[in-house]
Structure formats: structure tokens, C-alpha cells
Amino acid sequence: MQEQKLTSNIPWGMIGLIAVISLIGLLGVYSATYSSRGVSSIFYKQLMWIGIGMVIMFAMLIPNYHTIGRYAYTLYWISVAMLLLVMLIGRTGMGAQRWLALGPIAFQPSELAKLAVALSLARFFSSNPRPGGYRLTDLGWPAAMVALPLVMVLKQPDLGTAMMLLITSSIIVIVAGLRVRSIIIIAIAGITLASSVFLIPPVKNTLWGSLKPYQQKRIKAFIDPASDSLGSGYHANQSRIAVGSGRVTGKGFGQGTQSQLAFLPERHTDFIFAVIAEERGLIGAGFLIMLYLALLLYGIEAAKNAKDRLGALMASGVVSLLAVYFFINIGMAVGVAPVVGVPLPLASYGGTAIITTFLSLGLLLNIHSKRFMLFY
Secondary structure: OHHHHHHHHOOHHHHHHHHHHHHHHHHHHHHHHOEOOEOOHHHHHHHHHHHHHHHHHHHOOOOOHHHHHHOHHHHHHHHHHHHHHHHHHOEEEOOEEEEEEEOOEEEOHHHHHHHHHHHHHHHHHHHOOOOOOEOHHHHHHHHHHHHHHHHHHHOOOOHHHHHHHHHHHHHHHHHHHEOHHHHHHHHHHHHHHHHHHOOOOOOOOOHHHHOOHHHHHHHHHHHOHHHHOOOOOHHHHHHHHHHHHOOOOOOOOOOOHHHHOOOOOOOOOOOHHHHHHHHHHHHHHHHHHHHHHHHHHHHHHHHHOOOOHHHHHHHHHHHHHHHHHHHHHHHHHHOOOOOOOOOOOOOOOOHHHHHHHHHHHHHHHHHHHOOOOOOO
16 A cells, blocks of 8 residues: 555656656657767667666656665765775876776766765755854865765866765755855855956966866967967867757757767767757757756755754755756856866767766755655
């Protein structure tokens, strides 16, 4: 009887959205990687990762999310240990040391770290409530919890993941109940920090000076796209051309010149949205955006109607993670956000990102399906 009630509580509409978005992304990867030699092995790998991810997502419905919460700190320290291993023996690619080699599979621990930090913060704030709201002095342990993996990720270097980690953590802290005065102080500190990053020309002893040269060039290219259109600004320029050339109805499946003629770099990963927009136009790209917004609304509903504070904070962490992914990736594609190597959830190619996303969505489904249960 309880199993039947649990099944009836599962938001099948949300699962349908996940399946449709995954299918659209899979078709985008197929088109972006197809060549005269036929279907790329990348497509088959993506199909495999999505299949594994679906199984993991449904498996996440089995345990109690309270049990998952109890092991949040354990997951956190496992992710920190993996990040340490990356620093010592990690595989280097595209100028960054971000991957651990597990036989033929390359695993990116920073993806797991983002979820682990979100769950750990949810556990901390659910176990240490402050009816009047949290002051800055109450945030010592959460700040240290975020800072440790943040520094390790920046060392790889991976500015995109570090930015995701910081933004997502800040959202969770605010949702947990931060005092207005504390929010104002953090906002001022954030503006000051951002000013030091975007200060050009760079000045010694600023955060700008600590960035890698290619990261500085990407930020400069974002501020002034014409400054290096064939170098650091090439990715963003080609992406904007692809999105714009799709116009209203698109060029048709497999007919995108920017992707098919390989003008668009990283077209099956960071810029998969540009591929879809070029082939499907404003109508297709707008439809995909609406699907993502609907998925986020389902997530917000799960957080709002969660059985308890732990469930609400865990769901909020997952939703904020997905939302930041979504807005930054599409912002990159259309030129309103700097290129920082953030994938589009469920659509971009990448095993670790796909598995982590499905794991997060499975947790969200778990919290939503158990909102009416009397016993845990």
C-alpha cells in the first residue's frame, strides 16, 4: 500500500520533462559530432551515460532522503579526497588538471563536489536552525566547508566550477535564512571581489592577478568581444553567429553550417545550445528554454512542499545548482556571460556531468515523492 502511494506521488510530468530534454540534447550531440565517416562514438557514449543516469535517477527513489542527508558529510570528505588526488595524480587536458583516470573512464571529481557541498550545507543548516536568521558569525563552518573545495578547484584551474560552487552555496545560505544586514555585507563584498576580477589593466595584489592568462583573456573578450575575435573571443563569437543564423525556424537538423563545418568549437559540450539554436531556430531554442524553466518550477515546488527543513534545503540546493548551470551556459552561448566551461544540464556531452545531474534529479524526485509520507 505504501509503495503504491509512493508511486502515485512521483511527479511523472517532471520525469517526462527530463526525458524530452535528454532526447533533444542527444539529437544535438548526434548532429554536432556526425561526419562523413558516420555516427561518432561520442553519440553512443552519450546514449550510454543517459541510460546509466536514468537508472541511477530511479534508484535514488528507493532510500530515504534523511539517510542521504546523514551521509552528506561523508560524501563531502570523499569529494575533497578525490580533489586532492586530482592535484597529485590527475589527468591533464586542455591546460587543466581536472580528471581522475578510472581505467578507460575519466572522472571529474569537481562535479561531485558541487553536489556534496550543497548537501552538506543543507544538513548543517537543518541541524542548526536560527529562528531570527543567521549572522555572519554563524557562518564560520559553512564558509570553511565551501572554501576548501573552492580553493582546490581553482588550483586545477577551473574558474567555471569554482564560480558555480560559490553562487550555489550563496543561494543555499540565503534560502536557509540569512539576516538582511548579513546579505547586504556579503553583497558589498561580492561587488568588491567582482571589481577586482574585472579590473583592467590588472593591478598587483588583486584577484585578477591570480587568474591564469587564458582566464584573463576570456574575461577581456567578454567585456570587449572585438578585442581578440580570432583568439580568446573566438568561441563566443562563433556561438553568437550560430545562434543568430538559425533565425526563427532554423536551418534544419544536421544542416547547421557553424557546427557541421566545425567553425564552432566545443559544439557537443559547452556550446550544444548554439548547435540546437542554429538548427531549430528561435522556435526550437525557445521551446528548449521553456522545458528547462518548467523543470526548475517543478524543483521549486518540491522545495516549497518538502516534508521538513532538511528536504527543503536539499531540494533548494539541487534547484540552485541546475539553475546556475542553465543560465550561465545559455548566457555563454548568446554572449551575455563569459565563457567559463559550464555544460548545459542533460544536454551537453560528458559522463560525470550527466551522472551527477541525474543523481541530483533523483534526489529531487525522492524529496517530492515523500512529501505526504507519515513515517520515515
